[in-house]
Amino acid sequence: MASERDFPDSAPHLPARGIVGHFHLPMQNDTGDRRFTLDVKLDLPGRGVTGIFGPSGSGKTTLLRCIAGLQSCDNGSLSVNGEPWQFAHNPRKTLAVHRRPLGFVFQQPSLFPHLSAEQNLTFARKRAWQKVSPTEYDQIIALMGIEHLLRQYPAALSGGEQQRIAIARALLVKPRLLLMDEPLASLDQMRKREILPYLEKLHRALDTPIIYVSHSVEEIARLADHLLLMDSGKIQRQGPAASILSRTDFPVQLGDDLGVLIQARIAERNSEWHLARAEFDGGHLWLRDSGEAAGEFIRVRILARDISLTLNEDTRSSILNRLPVKVQEISADRDPAMVLLRLQPSGDQATVHGESHLIARITRRSLQELAITEGSELWAQIKSVAIVR
């Protein structure tokens, strides 16, 4: 099953159970001048990370609070991997927050200020669903890298350190569903980079399903297996993260963040150049060797702005990654100077029915000067490839 978790988008079946329910709740923003209705039918996989993505004020956090029971919603129902939490027709049987087997990580680090870090953890451990063995306790401490912080009080810790302790605290109640509400949003860029690796470790080490709310493409690209896009209280689109994030008609304005997410496998490592070759179903890419073993599955992200196009292969270029491609589709960008091209890799290694494609964002002028039309055969030069996982 390990490979399925590493390669979730190719999983041939959905789990029989999952997170199923619906919420219908009229709401308004803080100033009260914009009203909309949260109207969501959920059917999420009961494993892996589900990202809830959308602009601020789209109802992401409210949805998460409904799932947790922090926001009461009379017209709602929810069952998590077969356990009913909330009934639409019987609100009295709805489980109170403290009776739902969940963990919750808030946007602001919310440690109890009157307790030390360790006492905060003990608060959760004492109330856990099942006994937390000393080994498990030590594992969670090690996973979040917080041994050296335990004696401190929250006021003496940085935002990132507090958030790591808050995550460990949420894990110590042994939740059967972990909810995270933009856990990185209140942190600066440095602290984000500090925490992201811990979240990725969490994802790999844990069997607990996670619902992760964020408005950052970077976080979603790195963490989510499944993605749910929200706007104005409604679900705009949902499905495997890689396929949803790799579309040119992404419903939320991404600008420079637009790009594709590709599952790949390390084929070989070249110690002379410190490079690694990764295969995906559209060919192969050279990456900076960052220590992954051959055979390991990785997820790479290629931004649309990092792809340039040439009519012939330019062998006298410093750019390593050049792929023959065929233009599948040309679509307008929100910027009137730019167009978006959906490219299908067409090289020898490309699988015939490969899912992976690329998106390039070029100027309208270049499109005309190179006389590119749908069906044109071109070479894509990829300036940078980021391993996101």
Added chain:
Amino acid sequence: MLSDADWGAIWLTLRLATTVTILLLLLGTPLALWLAKTRSRFKGPVSALVAMPLVLPPTVLGFYLLIFMGPSGPMGKFTELLGLGTLPFTFWGLVVASLLYSLPFVVQPIQNAIEAQGARPSEVAATLRSGPWDRFWHVTLPLAKPGILTATVLGFAHTVGEFGVVLMIGGNIPGATRVVSVQIYDHVEALEYTQAHWLSAVMIGFSFLVLLLLYLLQHRKSAAGIRYGI
């Protein structure tokens, strides 16, 4: 310096203030919690009632309490029915009057301390499987500790310092209702200025120490990053 009667008044005052403070903490904390958390439309009227003693002349409060607890008042009839007699001009009559008179000084600091926490700590605790009662004891109350300290000190000091209500409802019975402030008034009436000086000096010293303690506590707490107000 201080006569036996003076010492009796001091002892009575301390007994009264301690009794009232303990009762006020027991009754005022749930009331403060309700006021801090409720969205009921009665929140406004109840807050106004609690704050009334801050603006009313003590004589007005004392006057109505006298009627209310007297032989023909509803509470007087009730206490007589229970065989307790009437409360005015007794120690427990003073206790009841002081409870009302000092109520805002206890309720408001605790209410402010709970309101300043916001809903978050309680929500966090709920996601950590902590039920309502557990949350109250282990999260809300400990976080409101500075406010509760302030409430204790203010409630105690304010009860020690009252005069008008005592005069209306308690009269001037040694050992039962003659508290320090009344004793000073008696000394002045009898032109015993030296005696009045001594007792007054004790009151000034006491009040200063109490307020000093309060501000030192506040300073220490705000340095630890916990905010609250009086």
